[in-house]
Amino acid sequence: MSLHMAVEVVRDSEVSLTAQIQSFIKSEIAAGSLHAGTRLPSSRRLADDLDVSRSVVVEAYGQLVAEGYLEAVQGAGTRVVGHLTTQAVVPTLLGEDRVPEVRWDLRPGGGNLPDFPRRDWLACYERALRSAAPSAHAYPPLAGTPALRLELSQYLGRARGVRTTAEQLAVVGGFSQGLDLLCGVLRREGVDAIGVEDPGHPGQRQFLQECGVRPVPLPVDEAGLDVTALAATDLRAVLVTPAHQFPTGVTLSEDRREQLVRWARxxxxxxxxxxxxxxxxxxxxxxxxALQRLAPERVVYAGTASKTLAPGLRLGWLAAPPDLLDRLLRERARHDLGTETLTQLAFAELLRGGLLDRHLRKLNARASTRRHALEEAVRRHLPGAEVLGPAAGLHAYVRLPRHTDEAALVSGALRRSVAVRGGAAFHARPRRGAPALVVGHAHLPRSGITEAVRVLAEVGSRAPAEVRSR
Ligand SMILES: Cc1ncc(COP(=O)(O)O)c(C=O)c1O
Known part of the structure; x- marks a missing residue:
């Protein structure tokens, strides 16, 4: 590999070339220009580029390895060391928490996802690339490629009961971009506040705030969003997760769905x-x-590939009423020039061939065994705790006995190399309800879930003064 690195050295300095290279690399690491894990050029290549003797670079690299700035990996050259893992604590729209590497990471979202269907994706991508017309390499249509919009309209109608057409769909860069566009349109119409579920997604609340739309927390109970509380406000927009409320997992009841649609009308x-x-x-x-089927003229349905495939694809979609779709696209024209075409075409292939359905079947089967393992471990090791909501998604909400000190349990678990999120992190307002844990389980081996829950039980029982009675 013939890598290049820009290094500044002064030839007629009193400081040796070796020391200059060393301090340059250190300062670039400190300034964040040289990132953790970055591979550096070989000593021979850098020496050639700088026109210095190779031993100068070998010595500089050797010293930086000894000081812990670089690591020499056999067969993979010299790299900047990685100090911290940087996985997101919750699926973040903004902001990330960092924790040291742990044995069992039960946090939902971020990198904690089951396997990506690499082989299917590769085959679909190849097919898409081979059959793509030259126009596939031009700027994409703002609403998305017609092929994907068609496939999505059929898939969403078939699998989620969404009432839409290809013309009413827009492909976006994940739900986050969809939400950003919606905020832009709402703001232009004088709507500067939106109802959100509490508990809900903390990153989303922050994201909305940043987009200039104030999130107004509304309570959630066993039937989902409290629509009576919504109707008591003067809000005109609300963001909900009806199928599997985030994070409690409850499903919005039939009555509440009807009540919500009545409110919107x-x-x-x-x-x-x-x-x-x-x-x-x-x-x-x-x-x-989908709730949208009850009132397609009042509901924007938003989907994403982030949970079912990978958040790294940055692929999402909106089914919106026609006049709103036009405004969303005008808003988008101010943001970017569309979603990358080949990714859209590959995803269209995945849908067309029924491969997404097949992948979801596997994912569901796997997640189901993890959920059972979690329920079993909670029943055995955490008496009084209970896994709430239907078996769905990649996480579960575990309600803890009332006396549990959730914060102490979470920090005690981290000391035992188990990372988990407490329910409090998802609440906008101080809550009266029971303490809880939000457990991402689908990416873990079953034995890992059992072991992690056992650790939680030990932390809870070994430090009664700290964990139970704060
Ligand atoms: C509640 C919720 N909504 C939406 C998303 C997806 O956002 P995006 O499509 O931007 O990755 C997530 C994260 O995966 C989430 O937890």
Missing amino acids: EVDGLIIEDDYDGGLWYERGQRPL
Whole structure:
């Protein structure tokens, strides 16, 4: 490999060339220009580029390895060391927490996802690339490629009961971009506040705030969003997760769905349906369909590939009423020039061939065994605790006995190399309800779930003064 690195040295300095190279690399690491894990050029290549003797670079690299700035990896050259893992604590729209590397990471979201279907994706991408017309390499249509919009309209109608057409769909860069565009449109119409579920996604609350739309927390109970509380405000927009409330996992009841749609019609309001893990459902019986089908003229349905495939794809979609879609696209024209075409075409292939359905079947089967392992471990080791909500998605909400000190349990677990999020992190307002844990389980081996829950039980029982009675 013939890597290049820009290094500044002064030839007629009193400081030796070796010392200059060393201090340059150190200062670039400190300034953040040289990132953790960056591979550096070989000593021979850098010496050639700088026109210095190779021993100068060998000595500089050797010293930096000894001081812990660089690491020499056999067969992979010299790299900047990585000090911290930087996985997101919750699926973040903004901001990330960092924790040291742990044995069992039960935090939902971020990198904690099951396997990506590499082989299928590769085959679909190859097919898409081979059959792509020259126009595929031009700027994409702002609303997305027609092929993907068609496939999505059929898939969403079939799998989620969404009432839409290819013309009413827009492909976006994940739900986050969809939400950003919606905020832009709402703001232009004088709507500067939006109802959000409490507990809910902390990153989303912050994101909305940053987008200039104030999030107004509304309570959630066993039937989902409290629509009576919503109706008591003067809000005209609300963001909900009806199928599998984030993070409690409850499903919005039929009554509440009707009540919510009635509210939207009465106040000329807008409902944003975040179907973030739609398709991940392994509870017996009927899976809830999209809320949007009740009032396609009042609900923007939002989906994403972040939970079912990978957040790194940055692929999402909105099914919006026609006049709203136009405004969203005008808003988008101010942001970027569309979503990358080949990714869209590969995703269209995945849908067309039924490969997403097959992948979801596998994912659901896997997540189901993890959920069972979690339920079993909680039953055995955490008496009084209970896994709430239907078996769905990649995480579960574990309600803890009332006396538990959630914060002490979470920090005690981290000291034992188990990272987990307490329910408090998801609440906007101080809560009266029971302490809880939000457990991402789908990426873990079953034995890991059992072991991690056992650690939680030990932390809870070994430090009663700290954990139980604070
Ligand atoms: C509640 C919720 N909504 C939406 C998303 C997806 O956002 P995006 O599509 O921008 O990755 C997530 C994260 O995966 C989430 O937890």
